[in-house]
Amino acid sequence: xxxxxxxxxxxxxxxxxxxxxxxxxxxxxxxxxxxxxxxxxxxxxxxxxxxxxxxxxxxxxxxxxxxxxxxxxxxxxxxxxxxxxxxxxxxxxxxxxxxxxxxxxxxxxxxxxxxxxxxxxxxxxxxxxxxxxxxxxxxxxxxxxxxxxxxxxxxxxxxxxxxxxxxxxxxxxxxxxxxxxxxxxxxxxxxxxxxxxxxxxxxxxxxxxxxxxxxxxxxxxxxxxxxxxxxxxxxxxxxxxxxxxxxxxxxxxxxxxxxxxxxxxxxxxxxxxxxxxxxxxxxxxxxxxxxxxxxxxxxxxxxxxxxxxxxxxxxxxxxxxxxxxxxxxxxxxxxxxxxxxxxxxxxxxxxxxxxxxxxxxxxxxxxxxxxxxxxxxxxxx
Numbered sequence: 001x002x003x004x005x006x007x008x009x010x011x012x013x014x015x016x017x018x019x020x021x022x023x024x025x026x027x028x029x030x031x032x033x034x035x036x037x038x039x040x041x042x043x044x045x046x047x048x049x050x051x052x053x054x055x056x057x058x059x060x061x062x063x064x065x066x067x068x069x070x071x072x073x074x075x076x077x078x079x080x081x082x083x084x085x086x087x088x089x090x091x092x093x094x095x096x097x098x099x100x101x102x103x104x105x106x107x108x109x110x111x112x113x114x115x116x117x118x119x120x121x122x123x124x125x126x127x128x129x130x131x132x133x134x135x136x137x138x139x140x141x142x143x144x145x146x147x148x149x150x151x152x153x154x155x156x157x158x159x160x161x162x163x164x165x166x167x168x169x170x171x172x173x174x175x176x177x178x179x180x181x182x183x184x185x186x187x188x189x190x191x192x193x194x195x196x197x198x199x200x201x202x203x204x205x206x207x208x209x210x211x212x213x214x215x216x217x218x219x220x221x222x223x224x225x226x227x228x229x230x231x232x233x234x235x236x237x238x239x240x241x242x243x244x245x246x247x248x249x250x251x252x253x254x255x256x257x258x259x260x261x262x263x264x265x266x267x268x269x270x271x272x273x274x275x276x277x278x279x280x281x282x283x284x285x286x287x288x289x290x291x292x293x294x295x296x297x298x299x300x301x302x303x304x305x306x307x308x309x310x311x312x313x314x315x316x317x318x319x320x321x322x323x324x325x326x327x328x329x330x331x332x333x334x335x336x337x338x339x340x341x342x343x344x345x346x347x348x349x350x351x352x353x354x355x356x357x358x359x360x361x362x363x364x365x366x367x368x369x370x371x372x373x374x375x376x377x378x379x380x381x
Contacts, residue, residue: 025093088111127355146205171273203262
């Protein structure tokens with residue numbers, strides 16, 4: 001008898017994730033540029049509270065998206081209308097003071113969330129966002145794209161290797177000589193805080209992620225706005241009402257001291273290198289782009305790395321070879337989020353880490369306002 005032909009079942013088609021964007025300002029372009037490169041999503045549309053802004057935003061992609069797909073993209077002037085479309089995932093690209101409300105609305109609607117940094121404006125909002133995501137069993141990850149640079153990975157690997165011994169003091173700076181962004185970034189009602197939340201959170205994430213994100217305990221800080229409010233240095237000084245400079249001493253769990261410096265504008269080339277002081281060795285990371293008005297902040301890649309230790313009784317300084325920096329940081333951030341949603345994984349950047357980051361930002365703001373050290377009180381999460 002002839003052998004029966006075996007029937008081979010074709011694998012079921014993987015359902016594409018329905019994705020959208022809330023807020024179609026400048027940063028949304030980086031998210032959209034990334035989403036249209038991913039084959040496992042169906043881009044549903046976006047919303048913006050400014051009438052017609054979302055529609056105009058998507059018109060810029062008319063020649064980059066196949067006509068059959070572009071015709072399905074919807075633009076809304078109401079965030080609720082977008083969320084009613086049944087999204088699996090959403091990017092929150094609104095101004096800082098609305099991060100919490102937009103995230104909570106998206107989670108309530110059943111979507112996983114990639115929220116741009118900073119997580120929120122206050123620690124209370126960050127905790128509420130964390131609890132909502134946990135209760136709903138949804139991913140909530142914050143957009144610290146420098147995490148996806150190979151040289152940021154290198155710093156974490158060196159510190160995580162244990163070669164430094166016990167890390168007891170960290171200095172992290174990062175300041176632009178002339179780099180006030182303007183727009184929604186400089187108005188307290190929209191941004192909440194200034195340089196501290198714009199680039200300061202990157203600086204904090206860089207060093208805290210390298211040492212496992214210990215809990216922050218206390219903060220003693222100073223902040224000012226001497227450049228942003230001066231028409232000599234900023235064209236829209238009358239609208240400027242946030243910080244453009246801040247410094248702080250933060251005590252971390254594990255008896256670690258964190259010396260933090262941040263600036264949007266100053267009469268100096270840089271705020272200092274990032275340094276890890278350990279009992280067996282020290283690590284220095286120089287900022288990239290020093291000497292330019294907008295260089296020196298930890299919002300991209302990094303400059304040279306040096307290891308300091310003793311070998312055979314000799315004081316040694318070793319320059320660590322850098323990896324090829326990545327220009328795909330935003331894409332990697334968005335892809336990691338989409339992949340986590342698709343496979344039911346964890347938040348690519350653990351949400352609790354972003355809560356701790358926000359706790360420090362909140363502490364620096366409170367301490368600078370009060371003119372004294374403040375305690376950071378975190379509930380059990």
